[in-house]
Amino acid sequence: MTPPPYPLKTLLGGLGPERFLAEYWQKKPLLVRQAIPGFQGLLGRDALFDLACRDDAESRLVRSGRGRWSLDHGPFEPEDLAALPKRGWSLLVQGVNHFLPAADQLLHSFSFAPHARLDDLMVSFAPDGGGVGPHFDSYDVFLIQGLGRRRWEIGAQADLDLVEGAPLRILKRFEIEQSWELEPGDMLYLPPKYAHNGIALGDCMTYSVGFRAPSSQEIATQFLVYLQDRLQLEGRYADPKLKRPRHPAEIGADMLEQVESMIAKIRWKRADIVDFVGRYLSEPKAHVFFDPPARPLGRAAFVKQAAKRGLRLDPRTLLLFKGSSFFLNGETLRAAPETAPRLRELADLRQIGPTALPDGLADILYEWYRLGYLHPQPSP
Ligand code: SIN
Ligand code: CO
Numbered sequence: 001m002t003p004p005p006y007p008l009k010t011l012l013g014g015l016g017p018e019r020f021l022a023e024y025w026q027k028k029p030l031l032v033r034q035a036i037p038g039f040q041g042l043l044g045r046d047a048l049f050d051l052a053c054r055d056d057a058e059s060r061l062v063r064s065g066r067g068r069w070s071l072d073h074g075p076f077e078p079e080d081l082a083a084l085p086k087r088g089w090s091l092l093v094q095g096v097n098h099f100l101p102a103a104d105q106l107l108h109s110f111s112f113a114p115h116a117r118l119d120d121l122m123v124s125f126a127p128d129g130g131g132v133g134p135h136f137d138s139y140d141v142f143l144i145q146g147l148g149r150r151r152w153e154i155g156a157q158a159d160l161d162l163v164e165g166a167p168l169r170i171l172k173r174f175e176i177e178q179s180w181e182l183e184p185g186d187m188l189y190l191p192p193k194y195a196h197n198g199i200a201l202g203d204c205m206t207y208s209v210g211f212r213a214p215s216s217q218e219i220a221t222q223f224l225v226y227l228q229d230r231l232q233l234e235g236r237y238a239d240p241k242l243k244r245p246r247h248p249a250e251i252g253a254d255m256l257e258q259v260e261s262m263i264a265k266i267r268w269k270r271a272d273i274v275d276f277v278g279r280y281l282s283e284p285k286a287h288v289f290f291d292p293p294a295r296p297l298g299r300a301a302f303v304k305q306a307a308k309r310g311l312r313l314d315p316r317t318l319l320l321f322k323g324s325s326f327f328l329n330g331e332t333l334r335a336a337p338e339t340a341p342r343l344r345e346l347a348d349l350r351q352i353g354p355t356a357l358p359d360g361l362a363d364i365l366y367e368w369y370r371l372g373y374l375h376p377q378p379s380p
Contacts, residue, residue: 017112035187041146104315134174278327290372305376
């Protein structure tokens, strides 16, 4: 198996990231043979099944046969997975990057896009003939072949009508324009809304690097929630010039005007947008929990470990920044000017090499360590 990191140039088939972004990203598919030479996957079928039985992982089981589809959500019981038939199903686990540091590294090999755009690494297993049917996704996706082989059929159709009443999104009509058989280490990039269908050729595992593109509705709703928690408006409804109304039940024009001007006092600045975006995009998903160390090192021992081995973010941690404001798992931290450059390095690379930690930085990182947000690098 090829260990991470995966060089970007090879991943993108010899294209530089600038050229990939200009010519393919969100525009057209790209097939890369041997994007990860020698890749056999990061976990086996049994390890994936174990993840599908955990309640802190999101998993799905898709079954198909005679043109009918069914969908079940995990966590599953090990006996149920062991009893699956030889054919006609696919098991999918989202967020595998939260459980395996190597999967986190694979996901972050795609850091030619901002970290805030990376969603997760999904891994699927299907026996011969299995798959999730012809469909389209609303997001960009890189489909990397792990174990076995898969045939990918794709089409640029505008007709995105879905089968009504099906428990998952299956295209009513699928027009295949191109198809390829992917071998371990091959990769297919698809822009959003590109129709595709992956059929396992024998036992097959596929690694999908997914991206995050929240809808305007979602952003606006979340921003209103953010604003509501911080809103401080002065004043109260008042009507010292009240005239007796002709219809007491009628909502008068003065009343509407006053309410409208109260609402018009809701204002925000660019700094509020920065803080909202940082918190919102670094907020862990609902099922994600951190494990603080059971027997934490004392501060001095932690600093010693950092000097000896370096530190790495927990695979579940999301760390973003804007200037000297850092957003860690939904919280904001304003860093001192001397601390910010090292924190930016940690955010970009998700690790820092063996280093002496100045006091201010050690305080911050030790606190994050105690919360389970980062760890000393394991011994080699
Ligand atoms: C799969 O791994 O079977 C599904 C990936 C996809 O079509 O997006
Ligand atoms: Co898809």
